[in-house]
Amino acid sequence: MLFPKLFIPGPTNVRQEVLAEQTHPMIGHRTETFEDLFARVQEKLRRLFFTRHRVYVTASSGTGLQEAAIRNGVGKRVLAMVNGAFSRRWHDVAVGCGKEVVRVDIPWGRAVKPEDVVRAIQAHGPFDAVTVVHNETSTGVMSPVDEISRAVRDIAPDTLLLVDAVSSLSGVKIPVDEWGLDVTLTSSQKAMALPPGLAFAAVSDRVLERAREVEGRGWYFDFLVLEKYLRRNTTPATPAISLFWALDRQLDIMFAEGLENRFARHARLAHMTRTWALERGFRLFAEEGYESQTVTCVENTRGVDVPALNAFLRERGMTISNGYGDLKGKTFRIAHMGETTEADMEALFRAIDAFLNR
Ligand SMILES: Cc1ncc(COP(=O)(O)O)c(C=O)c1O
Structure with missing residues (x-):
């Protein structure tokens, strides 16, 4: 073939040596070996996301974390900025989670600008959160999430900024803490150059505070549950262990470059x-x-x-x-x-x- x-x-494309990491003999996830692997990877992910807080790793694709961001970060109302297929999907996810969603359409091919978000907040706010896709894979457009973040903080300091960086993170610098992004999520199979099956989200303290007040967070993607286990260097449910080995190696390759x-x-x-x-x-x-x-x-x-x-x-x-x-x-x-x-x-x-x- x-x-x-x-x-x-x-x-x-995934490097052969990274693919090969997945052939390690299987281990139990409630073991010191897995917890060491988890801790190693967590430290490296924080470097990659430029955050001192936390990066959750889930056995899902990125869409799972789009849903997690909504379920944890939105009590009632969310503003969805839509300028392509994947920002539209995030809107659909929010609707599917039963939230009250205000959708603002920007013509495909155009970026979401801070003034678009400010105008929408002024006209339809307040919102618990705003969703924006950093890199719209359907149109090849990158939106200035740093400027959007500053604008949202200025006009609506309690509104969380949820960012999909599925097709940009690790290919483009996204200094999460410096830019003040509340959720920054990505998938393993894009610029991270790993097989599909893992998703990652850097999550701010503000999101965890919000999550405590939000009902209907579910369980698999409940950030408070993920946080409790992360503190013990593990995951609530069975992790994709083979992919963790591959991730550990791929992160080393990134830092070596x-x-x-x-x-x-x-x-x-x-x-x-x-x-x-x-x-x-x-x-x-x-x-x-x-x-x-x-x-x-x-x-x-x-x-x-x-x-x-x-x-x-x-x-x-x-x-x-x-x-x-x-x-x-x-x-x-x-x-x-x-x-x-x-x-x-x-x-x-x-x-x-x-x-x-x-
Ligand atoms: C920008 C963006 N967001 C979300 C997704 C969905 O990601 P996944 O397929 O990992 O669920 C994609 C997939 O191409 C994407 O490009």
Whole structure:
């Protein structure tokens, strides 16, 4: 079977040595071995998220923590900023949790700006929390969550800021404490370059205070339960132990590269990809100045047959993504996140050029 190199926005390529970590013999999770592993990983995750507080690890994908953020952080009312498919999903999750949700739609391709959030709070507030997706994977747009956080603190200091950084965290610097983000969640299978199955959330003390007052938190994703177990270096339910070994190794690989180097590499790959697309006569779907550092959404201005392009690429051991939902055919997406290198991108561009020049 052929396993193409992935230039899709998740899952991303996982190093062989990280995959191999999952073949350790199984251990019980109520053991010192697991607690040591958990403690090691927790310390490294706090470095990665730039937080001194806590990073919960759940056996779920990122959507599970979108739900957790709502169940713990929202008593009644939440403002959902929607500028793509995944911010729309977060809105749907909040509705599904029975919350009163005010949805503000921003045209796809545009970023969420602080003034959009301020206007919505002034018109419809107060809110317990605001949901924002940092990096909209469906449109290749990165929103300025640092500016949004400052604006929300100014105008509504008791409103929590819940941030989905599923397709950016570890590819883009997100200093959680400095920016004052209340929940910052991500998935293992994106820029973290791990297999799917784990999700991570840095959670502020304010969220835990809020959670104490909120009913209907459920149990599996109850931050107060997760906190109690985290303090004992473990998890309430059976963790995905094999993935923890892989995580421990992958975090070491990230620190060996150096976090700043890792962020700079992502910025370089994004720049290469944008330059390539523009030089070939394509446009970028993202609003100028807000282009994602981890995935480029190319507007298909040349009318390329995207499935044919992908079939051509697959024969050469690579694959990219079509546009998301209604954007299928109108855009295509090239991810440059995780362990991807300049050489990988150059090989991809050579192959796409060969297709375009046929
Ligand atoms: C920005 C964003 N949020 C949420 C999700 C959902 O994450 P998961 O599939 O890990 O539940 C995705 C998946 O692509 C995403 O890109």
